[in-house]
Amino acid sequence: MTRTYSIDGYAIVSDDHCIADAAGNMPDALKNEADWAYFQAALDAATLTVVGRKGHEANPNHKNRRRLILSRSVDGLERRADGWWWNPAGCDWSTALAQAAPEGGAIAIPGGREVFDLFLALGYSSFHLARAEGTVVPGGRKLFSGLEGTTPEHLLARHGLQKDAPYWLDEAARVSMTVWRSF
Numbered sequence: 001m002t003r004t005y006s007i008d009g010y011a012i013v014s015d016d017h018c019i020a021d022a023a024g025n026m027p028d029a030l031k032n033e034a035d036w037a038y039f040q041a042a043l044d045a046a047t048l049t050v051v052g053r054k055g056h057e058a059n060p061n062h063k064n065r066r067r068l069i070l071s072r073s074v075d076g077l078e079r080r081a082d083g084w085w086w087n088p089a090g091c092d093w094s095t096a097l098a099q100a101a102p103e104g105g106a107i108a109i110p111g112g113r114e115v116f117d118l119f120l121a122l123g124y125s126s127f128h129l130a131r132a133e134g135t136v137v138p139g140g141r142k143l144f145s146g147l148e149g150t151t152p153e154h155l156l157a158r159h160g161l162q163k164d165a166p167y168w169l170d171e172a173a174r175v176s177m178t179v180w181r182s183f
């Protein structure tokens with residue numbers, strides 16, 4: 001049986017393309033209610049959420065959504081009480097996906113950076129890029145590695161995604177949304 005999946009990234013970044021501060025925490029400048037509501041609705045609709053181990057620990061899974069947690073502390077793929085734990089070095093993506101989301105559906109990718117990098121290589125169906133315009137996070141953690149001298153938009157375009165028209169998620173707070181899609 002052929003399963004249908006979409007691989008959908010979600011991030012909010014500063015003008016200097018950061019997702020977190022130098023200490024790896026989410027700065028207040030990147031916290032916005034409209035963006036949070038957009039993100040939560042997407043996670044509610046997803047079959048599976050794929051997160052890095054640090055994000056998993058920092059964000060308790062109150063809604064008991066199905067998670068796939070990346071960590072080098074596991075050998076391949078392991079089912080635990082709090083979700084599926086996955087090390088891509090020991091188990092390929094198609095195997096992990098078939099185990100963790102056998103029914104298909106939307107696979108939400110909320111990062112962090114290494115996770116965003118991994119799926120940039122594997123291929124996004126869409127990437128939902130919110131920007132807190134007018135904010136900077138000096139020394140912060142950027143959305144993707146390899147962003148020196150370039151932008152996330154250029155990387156997404158280089159990986160074959162095209163953008164929809166941008167719009168305001170929250171105009172008063174100057175938080176915009178641009179959805180990038182693969183066709």
Ligand SMILES: NC(=O)c1ccc[n+]([C@@H]2O[C@H](COP(=O)([O-])OP(=O)(O)OC[C@H]3O[C@@H](n4cnc5c(N)ncnc54)[C@H](OP(=O)(O)O)[C@@H]3O)[C@@H](O)[C@H]2O)c1
Pocket residue numbers: 010011012013018019020024025026030051052053054055056058070071072073086087088089110111112113114115118141
């Ligand atoms: N602004 C945004 O949209 C946004 C999005 C995402 C995250 N954030 C923020 O960013 C911070 C966390 O992000 P982060 O990038 O520091 O950490 P993270 O991605 O949440 O976790 C990193 C960990 O995930 C595991 N991992 C990641 N890629 C892997 C791979 N290819 N293979 C095996 N394991 C892998 C490793 O775990 P082990 O150490 O166990 O091996 C690594 O240390 C938080 O503050 C979060 O709120 C913001």
